[in-house]
Amino acid sequence: MAATTTTTITTLPDALGHFGPYGGRYVPEILVAPLDQLEIAYDQARADDGFRDELENLSRRFAGRPTPLYHAKRLSRHLGGAEIYLKREDLLHTGAHKINNCLGQGLLVERMGKKRVIAETGAGQHGVATAAACALFGFECIVYMGEEDMRRQSPNVFRMRLMGAEVIGVDTGSRTLKDAISEAMRDWVAHFETTHYLLGSALGPHPYPRMVRDFNSVIGREARRQFLDLTGGLPDVLMACVGGGSNSIGLFHPFLEDERVKMVGIEAGGRGHRLGEHAARFSGGSPGVLHGTYSYLLQDEDGQIALTHSVSAGLDYATVGPEHSWLHDQGRVEYVSCSDEDALEAVKLLSRLEGVIPALESAHAVAEAIRRAPDAKGQSFLINLSGRGDKDIGIFRENMPGLG
Numbered sequence: 001m002a003a004t005t006t007t008t009i010t011t012l013p014d015a016l017g018h019f020g021p022y023g024g025r026y027v028p029e030i031l032v033a034p035l036d037q038l039e040i041a042y043d044q045a046r047a048d049d050g051f052r053d054e055l056e057n058l059s060r061r062f063a064g065r066p067t068p069l070y071h072a073k074r075l076s077r078h079l080g081g082a083e084i085y086l087k088r089e090d091l092l093h094t095g096a097h098k099i100n101n102c103l104g105q106g107l108l109v110e111r112m113g114k115k116r117v118i119a120e121t122g123a124g125q126h127g128v129a130t131a132a133a134c135a136l137f138g139f140e141c142i143v144y145m146g147e148e149d150m151r152r153q154s155p156n157v158f159r160m161r162l163m164g165a166e167v168i169g170v171d172t173g174s175r176t177l178k179d180a181i182s183e184a185m186r187d188w189v190a191h192f193e194t195t196h197y198l199l200g201s202a203l204g205p206h207p208y209p210r211m212v213r214d215f216n217s218v219i220g221r222e223a224r225r226q227f228l229d230l231t232g233g234l235p236d237v238l239m240a241c242v243g244g245g246s247n248s249i250g251l252f253h254p255f256l257e258d259e260r261v262k263m264v265g266i267e268a269g270g271r272g273h274r275l276g277e278h279a280a281r282f283s284g285g286s287p288g289v290l291h292g293t294y295s296y297l298l299q300d301e302d303g304q305i306a307l308t309h310s311v312s313a314g315l316d317y318a319t320v321g322p323e324h325s326w327l328h329d330q331g332r333v334e335y336v337s338c339s340d341e342d343a344l345e346a347v348k349l350l351s352r353l354e355g356v357i358p359a360l361e362s363a364h365a366v367a368e369a370i371r372r373a374p375d376a377k378g379q380s381f382l383i384n385l386s387g388r389g390d391k392d393i394g395i396f397r398e399n400m401p402g403l404g
């Protein structure tokens, strides 16, 4: 029965962190105690109005919530079909939705009495949000970043250092996000008594996928209310890009019981369909374990983690949050992929027609809306604009000749 299915969907994970067969805790024995400690602290905080009020206050006064819901009229008219609405997470402090999670975990660190925070970062957006939160709370902050990513994203390295963070380059493996996460986990194993690992997406071992989802669900709660106020109804389709899966699950989760609302997650299609050319876990991957969780994963026949590619660093990762794997198998969310080229075209169109320059990650969702809108007259699409494009100006320059 449908009613039973939706109830099951929104009450997950179970007590051990499982979303159906996915999720769980695949970690060295030594990390079980700090994960238990975190879970207890989070459960207490969730039940505490004081915590909720503090988080809401910081979200308003520091991060700039609520973010607007914006009707993209010129883009809608240009496409001649669906009406397109943007949830403007790009307007948040530090430029993306990542600050939602960093403020929530920052308050938890304060409650746990820890003073040292470690984090991983790919494009640097999570590193910047973590550095900002640590400056705000007065924590020591260490960010692990692949040396290849440090080279590609040097302005973000500078921003983190300016806010007092120590950025440590990782020169193992492909010298990107996957290797930075492995290094952060190693640090945590050695220092968990004094240190919190501030993980940046709805990934990793329980309780992170649930906790990071909850901190980002403010996106969907606000958007649902704003959409009702503006139109008197609910949107027909939600769209969001899926890297680790935090901005998308944050938008989707508060709508899961609205059975008529369709949801589409957009992964990085990169530059081709062969393994190594994209980060489309649902079309090119199969379930496996990486970084403490069981989920769809890009791997070769021997179970070795595959290399990935995307023009957007934030979507360039071999696995995806376990709740998405569950929603995929249930058929509740449809997952598609969008190529580098289409994402860059979407950046141009949105910039020109609406005066909004999206992050390359978010542009993947915009591209899917552009593809579908002409055949969807009478429908409404709500897209999560997870971040702004300032950080990507260098990549736009390389790919958009003629603009100077």
Ligand SMILES: *Cc1c(COP(=O)(O)O)cnc(C)c1O
Residues within 6 Å of the ligand: 095, 096, 097, 098, 125, 126, 200, 201, 202, 241, 242, 243, 244, 245, 246, 247, 248, 314, 315, 359, 361, 362, 386, 387, 388
């Ligand atoms: C990090 C990032 C993403 C991808 O991460 P999710 O956890 O999948 O949301 C998407 N958009 C922006 C702007 C980002 O910075």
